[in-house]
Amino acid sequence: MSKSAHRTRRGREKRRAERKRPRVTQLPYIQRKIPLMELLNEEGLDQIENNSEQILEEIGMDFRGDPEILGLWRDAGADVQGERVHIPRGLCKQALKTAPSQFIHYARNPERSVQIGGDAIVFAPVAGAPFVFDLDKGRRYGTLQDFQNLTRLVQMSPAMHHAGYFSCEPTDVAVNQRHLDLIYTLVRYTDKPIIGAHGQASQAEESLLMSRMVFGDDFVDDNVVSMVNVNVNSPLVLDETMMQLLKVYARQNQAVIITPAVLTGAMGPVTVAGCLAQLHAETLAGMSLVQLINPGAPVIYGGFIGSVSMQTGAPTFGTAENAHALMVIGQLARRLNIPVRSGGALTSSKTADAQAAYESMQMMLTSVMSGINLMFHSAGWLEGGLVTGYEKLIIDADRLVMLQRLAEGIDMSENAQAMEALREVGPGGHFLGCNHTQKNYLSAFQDSKLTDTSSFEQWQTEGNMTTEQRANKIWKQMLKEYEAPPLDVTIDEALQAFIQEKKASTADVLI
């Protein structure tokens, strides 16, 4: 046998062995190695910051229904008139000096713990949709079964680093008991980091009790195992429910995200620069409040941006203005040295079609290039957040793998420079069979089960399916293959007993 035939056979065996290596089931959180889009110069950022401080001092912000919090503001030096708080210039920035620039958000499987802040990027799924959609059963109210399925899919998606909170509303569970099933499902069906219960303060307390059963009291006292998203009721109002939530999480050292949910033209000015000043004022005040309650508690700067159609009043996403806002939000948060979250694959489309993908991709790619640390709604969002799409989740999750690779930058090693390959192949040759390609082909490009690159004829033979139709097959296959991550039986039983007890003591309330 010739030497080269030998080499070929060895190469083939090696490739066969490599193909048998276990498939990637989970990627670590992203450590960004690409530079950032810095849309505004220092002068522009100064201007926005200055406007925010002026808004807080001159116009003020309402903190409704919570005398304790008004007292905290007064003690910190703010001018409190009824429920309106005028915050002197510089007070918030001073208060935020105790906020950590980054922290670890622990998962029950330590390998799944993620860094929030710095150069880290973490993807979490859609949250909060009352409806679900799939190609088989169409659009309908979400159920606990749907939530369990979606959580399984999230667990199996390699570039979903975080399990989020409620990838759909389980509307068949009593609203006052829903948080118990949500947290249990997240703990039982995934081992990724999770968000805590929203809603009433008592529900938040109970969800943190459940986290304590999983992690142990000592660990929870010193580490972040849960977080909450506190929405500002824009413009410039924090209401009682949100402040209650904020207090529960802040006092237990769990992370609080302050997110003004602003649609420009409705809850904020119709112009981006104006909206950003308002949003910055609101996040500054909210995050400072956390520090006033518990100095050093982790906070996250929340930047959720959409617009309102001036023709119909409907929310719109994936616009140029939304992209501009995202870029500046990243810059403003970095100036404060505080982690930042964004919305991700946002769209107002009803179905996982071209509009959905165009809008979602624009928001996702802009997020990654804007240094966003935690991207919520990064997979599954449809119809302005009213619907979680099974197929959309799969399609977005596939793109997240691509975005992870994009964010991790370019390989400039000697191997990647490939000078030997160029010498070997030379003018007019081809690289398909060269040594360098054989050595690198497995890791050269990201792989996708979803993307179709076949010929037209092959595609026809396979049923000329759209991406949505292929995604439909994939999620059904994934649910068949799903295996629950191991969970200590003692913990499982304790959680179930807790839930049973709580459910027994409350009447069902369905909405």
Add this chain to the structure above:
Amino acid sequence: MSKSAHRTRRGREKRRAERKRPRVTQLPYIQRKIPLMELLNEEGLDQIENNSEQILEEIGMDFRGDPEILGLWRDAGADVQGERVHIPRGLCKQALKTAPSQFIHYARNPERSVQIGGDAIVFAPVAGAPFVFDLDKGRRYGTLQDFQNLTRLVQMSPAMHHAGYFSCEPTDVAVNQRHLDLIYTLVRYTDKPIIGAHGQASQAEESLLMSRMVFGDDFVDDNVVSMVNVNVNSPLVLDETMMQLLKVYARQNQAVIITPAVLTGAMGPVTVAGCLAQLHAETLAGMSLVQLINPGAPVIYGGFIGSVSMQTGAPTFGTAENAHALMVIGQLARRLNIPVRSGGALTSSKTADAQAAYESMQMMLTSVMSGINLMFHSAGWLEGGLVTGYEKLIIDADRLVMLQRLAEGIDMSENAQAMEALREVGPGGHFLGCNHTQKNYLSAFQDSKLTDTSSFEQWQTEGNMTTEQRANKIWKQMLKEYEAPPLDVTIDEALQAFIQEKKASTADVLI
């Protein structure tokens, strides 16, 4: 009547008048005001450049079938061995000192002329597809009728600044006469800048003769009214046909784009850094050759990047590696101070679905953020360039309007800062009806006829159409509304007479 009712009525009348203003039919070329993604640092760029120079000197490049060009290289100081040319380090950079950093590409309507280079961004449609696709008639060979229709749609798309060349192949026209109908259609149906004929040198000559009939000899001698895309036969070969084309355009001072059409892993190394060194070597050599032929003739750095699937050998687009390559291509061209083109809305999808949009958007947005000056294939591309989609063209063109707005940056004027609006509305108010919104709502967001933001119920009532289905309605309506731009009758007659004469003197060759 109260003062405020007065104001409301006046506002309503004003809005009604504004709605009646003529719709935007064309946007000027983009003057980029957002910063650039600078993926590699200086050290990385030095490394790529250094590798390119080493490739040219040590490995060399083949210039096949043209002794004249080998002579030019020899005279310039290269080491010519047969058809292989070893170009000493520094020679290309020296030769490129005569290449203009930017120039005007003239349209027959002076208002449509575009700047190529600097901070300008110009969008041109898909080129070169033998097939077309629409939802009514499916996938089929392109005809002259299709080409005329596509050219009409390009003319009517506001953010398509350039008409390109052959948005589909009119396969029902004899291949040796096709260029005549292509150029005539572009001149007659649009008044945007156009690309000249490719193919044989005689066809290129004839297409430039036709441009001379439109613009006049004196004007063409001194100005760019046409351009050609010269593909390097990667790796490292320029073949005879391409060099003939290059010579025709370079000698008449028309712009030459040097585009290595590289699919990484096939015509270039499987790693991005290696592929970039090769691509840079090839463009350096091609653009230098133009300067050796006619110092000062305009050249464009061409960066078309895809990959080859290591599973199937099929071309793939919109990958993370493609995005990395695009970003660096922008940097390398800027270092040379030479305009740069890219592919645009590339995808291997067969239909204008989510995959098509995800892949296309990733390439388009990355192009814009990478400082690409001329984006070819920015609308209509399907199936790796084999197919031009009518619906895809409409969907992409809609996104181009968004990208134009994105690239033009954020408004930081006092009006945009909206401090008066924030004072007027205050905590807990809403911005929909405030003075600032009324004053700005028409220009606040880009408008789209294609994007659906309605409620689910409304969407259902209107026939629950996908984006592709809506695009189908739009292009048919556009063709109904199309009006040809005026063309001087003398010019029109001269062109027709020229075509008749040329067609009479050649036999039909259909392929």
